[in-house]
Structures are given as structure tokens and as C-alpha cells.
Amino acid sequence: MNTELAETQTGAPFGAPVYELSRVSKTYARNLVVALEGVDLTLRKGSFTSVIGSSGCGKSTLLKIMAGLIPPSQGRVVLQGEPVTGPRRDIGMMFQQATLFPWKTAVENIVLPIEIRDGKAAAKAALEKAHELLDIVGLKGFENVYPNELSGGMAQRASICRMLITEPAVLLLDEPFSALDELSRDMMNMELQRICREQEATAFLVTHSIQEAVILSDEIVVMKPRPGRVAEVVKVDLPRPRTLEMMTTPEFGEIVEYIRGQLDKGEDM
Amino acid sequence: MTDLSNNSSSTTNTDMLEDTVWTQEIAFIDSVPRWIAMSFVAFVFIGTWWVVTAFGFVSPIILPTPAETLKDMIFVGKNLASGGYMLTALWITILEVIYGFALAIAIGFTLGVLVGETAFGEKAVMPYLVAIDTMPKVAFAPLFVAWLGFGIESKVALAAFIATFPIVVGTAAGLHAADENARMLFKTMGASRMQTLIKMKLPTGLPQIFTGLKIGAVGVMAGAITGEFLGGGKGFGELIRVAASQLNTPRVFSLILYLSLVGLALYLLVQFAQRKVVFWHKERVGSYDG
Numbered sequence: 130m131n132t133e134l135a136e137t138q139t140g141a142p143f144g145a146p147v148y149e150l151s152r153v154s155k156t157y158a159r160n161l162v163v164a165l166e167g168v169d170l171t172l173r174k175g176s177f178t179s180v181i182g183s184s185g186c187g188k189s190t191l192l193k194i195m196a197g198l199i200p201p202s203q204g205r206v207v208l209q210g211e212p213v214t215g216p217r218r219d220i221g222m223m224f225q226q227a228t229l230f231p232w233k234t235a236v237e238n239i240v241l242p243i244e245i246r247d248g249k250a251a252a253k254a255a256l257e258k259a260h261e262l263l264d265i266v267g268l269k270g271f272e273n274v275y276p277n278e279l280s281g282g283m284a285q286r287a288s289i290c291r292m293l294i295t296e297p298a299v300l301l302l303d304e305p306f307s308a309l310d311e312l313s314r315d316m317m318n319m320e321l322q323r324i325c326r327e328q329e330a331t332a333f334l335v336t337h338s339i340q341e342a343v344i345l346s347d348e349i350v351v352m353k354p355r356p357g358r359v360a361e362v363v364k365v366d367l368p369r370p371r372t373l374e375m376m377t378t379p380e381f382g383e384i385v386e387y388i389r390g391q392l393d394k395g396e397d398m
Numbered sequence: 399m400t401d402l403s404n405n406s407s408s409t410t411n412t413d414m415l416e417d418t419v420w421t422q423e424i425a426f427i428d429s430v431p432r433w434i435a436m437s438f439v440a441f442v443f444i445g446t447w448w449v450v451t452a453f454g455f456v457s458p459i460i461l462p463t464p465a466e467t468l469k470d471m472i473f474v475g476k477n478l479a480s481g482g483y484m485l486t487a488l489w490i491t492i493l494e495v496i497y498g499f500a501l502a503i504a505i506g507f508t509l510g511v512l513v514g515e516t517a518f519g520e521k522a523v524m525p526y527l528v529a530i531d532t533m534p535k536v537a538f539a540p541l542f543v544a545w546l547g548f549g550i551e552s553k554v555a556l557a558a559f560i561a562t563f564p565i566v567v568g569t570a571a572g573l574h575a576a577d578e579n580a581r582m583l584f585k586t587m588g589a590s591r592m593q594t595l596i597k598m599k600l601p602t603g604l605p606q607i608f609t610g611l612k613i614g615a616v617g618v619m620a621g622a623i624t625g626e627f628l629g630g631g632k633g634f635g636e637l638i639r640v641a642a643s644q645l646n647t648p649r650v651f652s653l654i655l656y657l658s659l660v661g662l663a664l665y666l667l668v669q670f671a672q673r674k675v676v677f678w679h680k681e682r683v684g685s686y687d688g
């Protein structure tokens with residue numbers, strides 16, 4: 130679909146494969162739920178991929194396996210040429226909740242990954258960078274504020290900074306903005322796009338919003354439940370950088386409709 | 399109200415709609431300051447006390463009048479202030495409480511971390527702690543006297559024994575308070591078990607730990623006095639026991655009141671520490687679960 134658009138696409142072709150998943154399956158031992166079955170997936174450097182699918186189809190499970198938080202039951206996960214066998218420094222993660230720690234100020238929260246990995250001195254040295262990051266996401270002046278004085282959106286911005294401070298090569302995002310209102314969510318998505326381009330990061334986003342997936346992604350992985358598997362990978366050939374105005378174009382609507390058709394009908398998104 | 403809005407509409411000369419300002423109903427008690435409400439209860443209590451005693455409903459040996467009690471409180475207060483024998487006794491009790499509490503914190507915290515953090519502790523140690531906790535701990539007092547003698551040690555031991563359990567429970571519960579997201583986040587950062595404990599689980603659990611400390615602070619006082627009742631010694635509990643045996647009820651009352659000040663001070667000290675340490679946690683007023 131959208132062949133004309135594909136030809137006029139601006140951005141450079143994507144680089145080498147960063148993430149390679151083959152035959153990844155996961156059966157939870159506790160309840161014998163087959164959360165994933167035979168997932169093959171390749172993420173190329175600098176690409177933005179979204180996963181969409183009904184609740185319980187294994188999106189979070191897939192993300193956790195990619196992040197090295199839980200092991201797959203079968204299959205192979207390789208990141209930058211090295212098998213993933215545990216949490217790694219080149220992976221940045223973000224969850225639905227901001228999870229800032231209330232006893233630390235915004236900057237202290239942001240340098241926490243450095244503090245954990247390299248100690249207090251390194252964290253102190255990273256403070257300057259944390260300030261820059263806060264500035265980028267529009268939180269200048271909130272550096273020394275405690276999290277319970279931040280709004281939900283501001284907290285999520287701070288947690289973006291915490292993810293970026295270690296300069297990860299890939300960003301794994303599990304519905305990071307779904308707790309926000311639509312307006313701030315759109316803003317955050319544009320911000321996310323800019324950050325990914327600037328840092329040449331490879332992003333993998335779990336979302337429940339087709340619009341969000343289409344506006345941000347180069348590829349959309351459509352998953353089906355029971356057992357969780359990849360039904361289709363849809364290419365999005367809208368030009369980059371994307372703008373919110375594109376959401377009103379017929380091309381955009383066409384892709385959204387197509388994906389909606391691919392998802393199980395009647396199943397609540 | 400109606401007049402006001404009419405006035406304003408006539409001055410601005412527009413056909414403004416009337417304001418719909420209305421007053422929210424507030425329960426009467428919510429509009430009363432706390433100290434007045436508390437004074438009221440004290441007034442009723444002392445008034446009843448006075449009526450019951452002054453009109454001879456109850457023998458003065460069983461219950462002295464408020465005036466007698468106040469007189470004796472002033473006497474005891476003077477003795478304490480002048481560094482008399484009562485102050486010496488009080489100091490002994492205070493020492494028992496301090497040592498007992500310190501011991502309870504050290505043991506309780508250690509056991510709490512063992513039980514809350516390790517699978518072994520939770521599986522193998524916790525059941526025993528629960529079993530001992532359900533026993534009436536005061537019943538151990540004679541044992542402590544037999545083991546440690548009539549000195550301060552046996553009282554410290556009983557006080558610590560009673561105060562340890564709430565601290566264990568508070569610490570263990572606190573270590574379980576961190577949610578799944580925080581744990582996952584620490585995992586993604588590659589945190590070691592020790593780092594996760596110190597930088598995340600313990601700070602997250604501080605509110606529960608302090609709840610345990612507060613309950614322990616109350617228990618340590620009870621333990622020290624019970625120890626003195628049952629094991630003699632030279633503390634404040636002994637003064638109470640002697641006064642009671644001489645049927646000097648006003649003295650018993652005033653001694654108890656002074657003693658409760660010590661307990662209150664300890665409790666407030668813990669609460670103060672909690673406010674300083676767990677500065678991010680909004681505490682509900684006057685409740686245990688801070």
C-alpha cells in the first residue's frame with residue numbers, strides 16, 4: 130500500500146539490524162499461559178516500530194523479553210550482535226507509570242541509573258547532562274523539585290530523561306503516555322520523535338492507540354492473542370519528520386483504517 | 399445576597415444573571431478547633447471524676463478527688479525538679495526504656511530485613527516469629543529475672559522483647575511495599591540486590607518501618623514498667639507499686655501521669671524523626687499507620 134508515498138519518502142534508509150528476534154516463545158510456568166509463540170522480528174538502526182494488539186496478547190511480555198527482564202522459553206534475542214541474557218546498559222526502558230522516587234529530586238531521579246551503575250561520583254558528574262535533558266523536555270526550573278510536586282505529564286517527561294541519561298541505543302516503551310490526556314500525549318509523542326531522531330535511537334513502542342502508532346512509526350507490528358503472535362507488519366510510508374497535521378491527511382486515515390481492520394473486531398482496544 | 403446582585407446589575411447596567419453562590423454545609427465539629435474539643439472532653443471527664451469523688455460515691459482510697467491528685471502531682475513535680483529520689487527512680491526507668499528501645503530497634507530491624515528480604519527468612523524464620531508474637535510476652539518476665547537478676551538488665555530485656563515484634567513486622571511489610579514498576583525499573587538499571595534493598599526497598603518501606611517503631615515505642619514503656627512490677631528494682635514502677643501497697647492512691651495517679659509523659663515524649667520523638675526522614679510522606683493526623 131501507499132507505493133507512491135514510499136517513493137517520495139525522505140529519510141535515509143535504515144541501517145543495520147539492531148535487534149534480532151527469532152522464534153521467540155514464552156509460556157509462563159505458573160499458569161501455563163502461552164503468552165508468545167514464534168515471534169520473528171528485526172529492528173533496524175534508527176527505526177521506530179510500534180506494537181499494537183488487544184489486551185493480553187503478549188505485548189508487555191515481548192518487551193520484557195527484549196529488555197532481558199524475563200527469559201524466553203524458546204527462541205533467540207540478539208541486540209547489537211550480542212545475545213540478551215539480562216538487563217543491559219544499551220537498553221532504555223519506560224513504563225506506563227513514571228515511577229519517580231519521592232525521596233529524590235527530579236535531577237537526582239534522572240541520574241539514578243548512573244548512580245546504580247557507576248556510583249555516586251559518576252552520578253554527580255552526570256548532573257550537568259541531567260539539567261540539559263530536563264531543559265530539552267521543557268522542565269527547566271523543576272530540577273530540584275520533588276516528584277509529588279510534578280504533574281503526571283511532567284513526571285513522565287522526567288522519566289524520559291532518566292531513560293536517556295545512559296544514552297541507550299534502543300528505547301523500549303510500554304504504553305509510556307497512556308496515562309496522559311490526549312493533548313499532552315500528542316505533544317509528548319512529537320517530543321519523542323524528535324529525541325529519537327536526534328539521538329539516532331531505535332525505538333520500540335507498545336501502544337493501544339492506532340493513531341499514535343501510525344504517526345510515530347516506520348513499521349507497525351500487529352499482534353493477535355491466544356497465543357500471542359505477530360499477525361502482520363505494516364509499513365508506514367508517511368514522510369519524516371511527522372507532524373500532528375498529518376493526522377488529518379487521507380493517507381493517514383487510510384493506514385489507520387487498514388490496521389483497524391486487521392485487529393480483531395469486537396475486541397476491546 | 400439578592401440585594402447585592404441587584405445593586406451590581408443596576409450599577410453596571412447590564413442584565414447580569416444572579417450569582418449562584420451558596421454555602422456548603424459544614425458539620426459543627428469540623429468548625430471547632432482541636433484544642434477546644436479536647437478541653438471539652440477533659441472537662442467532662444474531670445467533672446464526672448469530681449462529682450463521683452466529692453460527693454462520697456466512691457471511697458477516697460479507691461479514687462482520690464481531682465484536687466488531691468493535683469496536690470500530689472505538685473508534690474511529685476517538686477521532688478522531680480529538685481533532683482530528689484523520684485528523679486533517680488525516673489532516670490532508671492528512662493534508661494531501661496532507652497536501652498530497651500535501642501535493643502529492640504537493632505534486633506527488630508535485623509530480623510525484619512532477614513524476614514522481608516530473604517526467602518529463607520520468610521519461609522523458615524517468620525513462622526517462629528509469628529508463634530512467639532502470639533504468646534503473652536509479659537509471661538516471660540520471671541524468666542528474664544531468673545536469667546538476668548533484679549537489676550536493670552531484666553527490665554531492658556522484657557522491654558526490648560515486647561517492642562521487637564512490631565518493628566520486625568513493620569520492617570518486613572515495608573520491604574514488600576515497593577511496587578512491581580519500581581522493581582522492574584531497578585532491574586533494567588542492572589541494580590544488585592544490595593542496591594535494590596538500600597536505594598529502593600528500604601526508603602519505600604520507611605513509612606511502615608516508622609509505624610512499627612511507634613508501636614514499639616509504646617510497647618517498650620509497658621515492658622519496662624511490667625518488668626519493674628514483677629522484678630523489683632529501683633525504678634519508677636517500684637515507686638508506683640509501693641504507693642499502691644500503702645493505699646496512697648493520689649500518689650499512684652500522679653506517678654502514672656508523669657510516667658505517661660515519658661511515654662508520650664518517646665512517641666513524639668519517633669514521630670518527629672519520621673517527619674524529618676520520611677519528608678515526602680503525608681501522614682494522617684493522629685493515626686498509627688503514618
Ligand SMILES: Nc1ncnc2c1ncn2[C@@H]1O[C@H](COP(=O)(O)OP(=O)(O)OP(=O)(O)O)[C@@H](O)[C@H]1O
Binds near residue numbers: 157163183185189
Ligand atoms: N507474570 C506473569 N505470570 C503469568 N502469566 C502472565 C504474567 N504476565 C503476563 N501473563 C499472561 O500472559 C499474557 C500476556 O500478557 P501481557 O502482559 O504480555 O499482555 P499485554 O499485551 O501487555 O496486555 P495489555 O495490553 O493489557 O498490557 C496474558 O494472558 C497474561 O495473563
Ligand SMILES: [Mg+2]
Binds near residue numbers: 188189190303
Ligand atoms: Mg501490557
